[in-house]
Amino acid sequence: xxxxxxLALFALATRSFATTQQPLQTQTxxxxxxxxxxxxxxxxxDILTSSTILYPASSKYSAQSSTYYSLxxxxxxPACRIAPATTEDLSRLIKFATATRCEFAVRAGGHMxxxxxxNIGPNGFTIDLGGLKEVELKDDGKTVSIAPGLKWSEVYGFxxxxxxxxxxxxxxxxxxxxxxxxxxxxxxxxxxxxxxxNVLDYEVVxxxxxxxxxxxxxxxxxxxALKSGSTNYGIVTRFLMPTIxxxxxxxxxxxxxxxxxxxxxxxxxTFTDRLKEDPHGMSAISVAWSPEMKDYAIxxxxxxxxxxxxxxxxxxxxxxxxxxxxxMRVADLGEITDEVDMLSPGGRNSQxxxxxxxxxxELPWDIQLKGREIFEPYHDRPGxxxxxxxxxxxxxxxxxxxxxxxxxxxxxxxDGDQLLLLGCVxxxxxQDSAVMKAKAQEYIKAxxxxxxxxxxxxxxxxxxxxxxxxxxxxxYGAENLKKMREIxxxxxxxxxxxxxKGGWKL
Ligand SMILES: *[C@@H]1O[C@H](CO)[C@@H](O)[C@H](O)[C@H]1NC(C)=O
Numbered sequence: 001x002x003x004x005x006x007l008a009l010f011a012l013a014t015r016s017f018a019t020t021q022q023p024l025q026t027q028t029x030x031x032x033x034x035x036x037x038x039x040x041x042x043x044x045x046d047i048l049t050s051s052t053i054l055y056p057a058s059s060k061y062s063a064q065s066s067t068y069y070s071l072x073x074x075x076x077x078p079a080c081r082i083a084p085a086t087t088e089d090l091s092r093l094i095k096f097a098t099a100t101r102c103e104f105a106v107r108a109g110g111h112m113x114x115x116x117x118x119n120i121g122p123n124g125f126t127i128d129l130g131g132l133k134e135v136e137l138k139d140d141g142k143t144v145s146i147a148p149g150l151k152w153s154e155v156y157g158f159x160x161x162x163x164x165x166x167x168x169x170x171x172x173x174x175x176x177x178x179x180x181x182x183x184x185x186x187x188x189x190x191x192x193x194x195x196x197x198n199v200l201d202y203e204v205v206x207x208x209x210x211x212x213x214x215x216x217x218x219x220x221x222x223x224x225a226l227k228s229g230s231t232n233y234g235i236v237t238r239f240l241m242p243t244i245x246x247x248x249x250x251x252x253x254x255x256x257x258x259x260x261x262x263x264x265x266x267x268x269x270t271f272t273d274r275l276k277e278d279p280h281g282m283s284a285i286s287v288a289w290s291p292e293m294k295d296y297a298i299x300x301x302x303x304x305x306x307x308x309x310x311x312x313x314x315x316x317x318x319x320x321x322x323x324x325x326x327x328m329r330v331a332d333l334g335e336i337t338d339e340v341d342m343l344s345p346g347g348r349n350s351q352x353x354x355x356x357x358x359x360x361x362e363l364p365w366d367i368q369l370k371g372r373e374i375f376e377p378y379h380d381r382p383g384x385x386x387x388x389x390x391x392x393x394x395x396x397x398x399x400x401x402x403x404x405x406x407x408x409x410x411x412x413x414x415d416g417d418q419l420l421l422l423g424c425v426x427x428x429x430x431q432d433s434a435v436m437k438a439k440a441q442e443y444i445k446a447x448x449x450x451x452x453x454x455x456x457x458x459x460x461x462x463x464x465x466x467x468x469x470x471x472x473x474x475x476y477g478a479e480n481l482k483k484m485r486e487i488x489x490x491x492x493x494x495x496x497x498x499x500x501k502g503g504w505k506l
Contacts, residue, residue, distance in 0.1 A: 037079035037124050040102035047092050050085040052131060064128055069346030072115040078105065079122055083131035087203065087211055087237040093127065094235065095209025098496035105502045106235060108148045109175015113352040114468045117502045118178070124501060129177055132237060137162065143200060146239045148177030156334040164243040165333055167198040170301070171344055172337035180239050181229055182463035187303045187333060188244070190392060191279035193400030196227040197407060203238035207496040216405055225487040227407040228463055231503030232488055251303035251336040252327035253343065258296025261287055262365045263321050265390065269361035272392040272417045274314050279396045280305040281314045287368050288387035289379065301340050302328065348383055349433060351425045351440040354465035356393065356458040357451040359417035364390045367421065367447045374443050378435065383428030393418040408484055410477035411460055418458050421447065422465045441469065463504065472504045
């Protein structure tokens with residue numbers, strides 16, 4: 001067995017989407033009548049000066065649609081797709097859309113799984129941030145200003161010749177905008193906190209179209225809220241991030257048979273605990289059902305931020321568990337983020353969800369076993385697959401967030417080390433969507449219950465992995481939610497951004 005066999009696990013379905021041609025409507029703007037999405041698109045043709053506006057009949061529209069991570073998102077057909085090339089054009093766009101109540105969705109990297117999170121049907125249009133791709137070193141290279149339409153691969157590629165890196169995604173194909181507006185676990189997070197904890201300044205287009213900055217000294221309330229702002233406050237057009245010297249690292253992937261699960265999860269619990277002694281590592285355990293192998297397989301991406309193999313004490317004991325394949329080597333950190341991306345391709349119907357619980361050696365495997373009961377009866381459905389990926393939210397990560405001005409997440413160092421579980425469910429046939437979604441719901445409930453029964457459940461739900469049915473913002477706690485709502489009423493008092501669909505609303 002080789003890496004390819006594991007890759008096949010995530011069988012990349014390359015599908016194209018038939019485009020249905022929609023006739024251009026000829027209605028005019030009637031006062032008092034809600035403008036149709038197509039009228040909005042047509043009107044914006046005259047207002048925007050540097051945007052690409054694509055309609056369903058065009059091949060570019062199809063090409064843009066096909067790059068969503070999840071098939072369900074790709075299959076949605078907004079009246080048009082608008083890609084502003086400047087912040088000023090985006091500002092004009094937002095001002096018009098909120099004033100005329102034109103509904104829209106916003107897509108940066110398009111990696112979120114659930115339908116409607118960053119795309120919309122024919123009753124709205126989609127703002128594609130793919131035209132905003134500036135990246136620029138500032139402050140003698142101490143910071144980097146990053147536009148939301150970039151993928152982390154592009155940011156890392158830009159920083160590499162300067163010998164620099166930043167607190168970005170572990171999977172290089174993920175987009176900047178969504179990652180940083182929902183948290184963002186990085187290979188550096190065990191020491192430095194989430195990606196969003198590290199943002200120094202936001203340039204953001206507010207509901208009324210105004211372009212403002214939010215940072216520790218100016219609009220510090222908005223700055224705090226934007227660290228997990230979802231679709232409530234505005235569209236961020238620049239993130240200012242600190243750079244760090246690019247480390248030579250030891251990292252890669254370890255692949256195991258499913259039977260190694262219980263030992264690997266014990267190892268992960270020890271690893272998470274030992275991050276107190278040495279925070280320079282990151283590890284995750286992903287157990288997946290492979291329809292190709294007809295078996296469970298385990299992928300464990302690991303990184304240590306120095307060119308040192310199996311450093312003690314963090315990785316002590318790991319070598320005793322025999323992988324069937326290893327790509328662990330001394331490498332550039334960017335290489336590892338490309339590897340992670342290659343091993344987690346999209347192109348299928350998918351549902352992701354988040355469950356967080358106290359660090360524990362047994363619970364993750366018991367949750368995996370619970371998943372077998374729920375999903376095994378459906379393994380014969382085309383492309384049906386599911387996985388859980390478990391990773392540390394260590395005390396150091398939580399403390400780093402507080403140290404950097406705090407965030408709305410409601411995580412407390414006193415709660416101790418936590419584990420973040422990402423659940424993934426995949427299928428190919430849209431006819432199976434109803435049943436697979438119901439199974440995903442059943443699994444969220446079962447996993448949450450199991451954690452609760454054992455007194456290990458943490459109410460926090462990680463936004464970037466969450467399903468639309470999960471109450472992400474409520475999970476931050478009543479006090480933080482209240483504060484977020486107050487900040488919302490200050491910066492968007494009339495809730496004009498109600499027309500921005502997708503995300504979690506206050
Ligand atoms: C914070 O915002 C103010 C006001 O827009 C701006 O002048 C300043 O440069 C910003 N600070 C940082 C660190 O970007």
